[in-house]
Amino acid sequence: MAKTLSRVLGKVLLLVLSLVVAAAWLIILRLKDVAVPVLVVYGLLLLGLVIGLIWPGVYGRRFGRTQVGKFIGVPAGLGTLGLYFAVVFYIADVPVLLGLAAAAALAAALVTGLRGRRGTAKPAASRSRRALVLGGVGVALGTLSGLSVGRVERHRQDQLTQAEKIRQEAIHAPGRRQRITDGAVRVFPLHTGDTVVTFGQFYGGFDGWDGVNGYLRTLLDKTLITVPVYAYLVDHPRHGLMMIDAGINWEQAHDHDGYYNHNAMVSRLLSDRDEYRMTSEQDLRVRVARLGYDVTDVTTVFLTHVHDDHAGGLRHLSQATVVMDRRDWEHGVVYPYSFDLVKDNLAFPRFDSGAFHAFPDSQDYFGDGSLILLPTPGHSPGHMCVLLHMDDGNALFMGDTLYTLPHFAVDQVRQMTIGGTDTVHQIDAARRIQELLTEAPNTVPMFAHDNTPYQLELVDSAFSHGRPDAAGFRRLRQHMNTVLTSDWRLRPGHTPHLAQAGRVEFR
Structure with missing residues (x-):
């Protein structure tokens, strides 16, 4: 009985924390002028995803975590990416995003490789190939992340250089005054x-x-x-x-x-x-x-x-x-x-x-x-x-x-x-x-x-x-x-x- 109550309380606490994080994210999106109807639909997706993952089967016995991930998690994830790139993304995020993607790919490669060692011969070989591909993707993304740092900085410097040129033209345009020194x-x-x-x-x-x-x-x-x-x-x-x-x-x-x-x-x-x-x-x-x-x-x-x-x-x-x-x-x-x-x-x-x-x-x-x-x-x-x-x-x-x-x-x-x-x-x-x-x-x-x-x-x-x-x-x-x-x-x-x-x- 105590174990069951503890599990329920743990899930309730996890739900509350998830809702707090989701609410903060929705507030940020509203600050970025995302329309209220879009936020309502997106918020319901997030709520449905959290509830479905914490309480599998709440939507029916055949609708477990896998189905929740496919039918609610995927739209919620795509919505998150879309909203991020639409209203939050800045060019300086490119190296960070590529680095995170590289880390995720390398982590997936490691997990896949470890699982392959415990499987049968054929699945193990298949997983080893998958781990190799994921590892290669991770290395490639990590390389791109490193290369993009300089590219992003050059882009910013180009902007500043162009702004300085425009500023100098404005300073020296006709009509500039002389300082008056009459006390x-x-x-x-x-x-x-x-x-x-x-x-x-x-x-x-x-x-x-x-x-x-x-x-x-x-x-x-x-x-x-x-x-x-x-x-x-x-x-x-x-x-x-x-x-x-x-x-x-x-x-x-x-x-x-x-x-x-x-x-x-x-x-x-x-x-x-x-x-x-x-x-x-x-x-x-x-x-x-x-x-x-x-x-x-x-x-x-x-x-x-x-x-x-x-x-x-x-x-x-x-x-x-x-x-x-x-x-x-x-x-x-x-x-x-x-x-x-x-x-x-x-x-x-x-x-x-x-x-x-x-x-x-x-x-x-x-x-x-x-x-x-x-x-x-x-x-x-x-x-x-x-x-x-x-x-x-x-x-x-x-x-x-x-x-x-x-x-x-x-x-x-x-x-x-x-x-x-x-x-x-x-x-x-x-x-x-x-x-x-x-x-x-x-x-x-x-x-x-x-x-x-x-x-x-x-x-x-x-x-x-x-x-x-x-x-x-x-x-x-x-x-x-x-x-x-x-x-x-x-x-x-x-x-x-x-x-x-x-x-x-x-x-």
């Missing part, structure tokens, strides 16, 4: 590409996109919109060339799987290969060079937070000191590869400069009041905003505390938040920023992902030469007043709605 503080918005996100993730914080539920909904809801990724170049007469965030890099957009394969396949499996888009003109190195600068002259990068759409460009800024909140470095980094070239150049502010407007803690980074760091945790453990004093006004770099100007109406429009105390902290930070902007009417917010006319038309225009005058700052604040009331509510005509073809309309 003024200048800020240049750099549109470094776009990211593709779900509408709910961007605007659905009041529609159930919060915490764990929000992340689960990103698996099922593929209503996508495209939003910009901005970084900012700062030319400061006293403190040199700086950046606020670093945007994304070319590899993230054009060799996504290769970029995230630098950490482990799990990073590649859990990210969407189409999440970033970038033209050659949007490459950080091109954008900076077209303005008359060189990325190698950047001395300091202020990173609002460590998420990869803000940190990818650090791969081009290895010489710079990267300033970020220590909490983000210790608890927020998801893809360390973006930081590999700067991890020895990190600086962590102590936020010991006292209160600044509504913020009880701040960091006067240079000690002269020119640049103030403000802790705004919530979107990430150590998110921070950056306030830069310019000649005729102030620029407040928001990071992802709020995505767009309409998000200032935090009681009407909200992005997806982490949930719990993190959401509380993020909304608290947003209200402190509201108070700061109310008290400092010559300060304008600068966003990382604003897809509204405020960023795409007014900010880009006002900062096209890096130095808005007082009237330019006033125009930006006047536009804010047309979108938001004095108590931070949206005025009619500025509420985001999803239109056809993934467009966002404000009405």
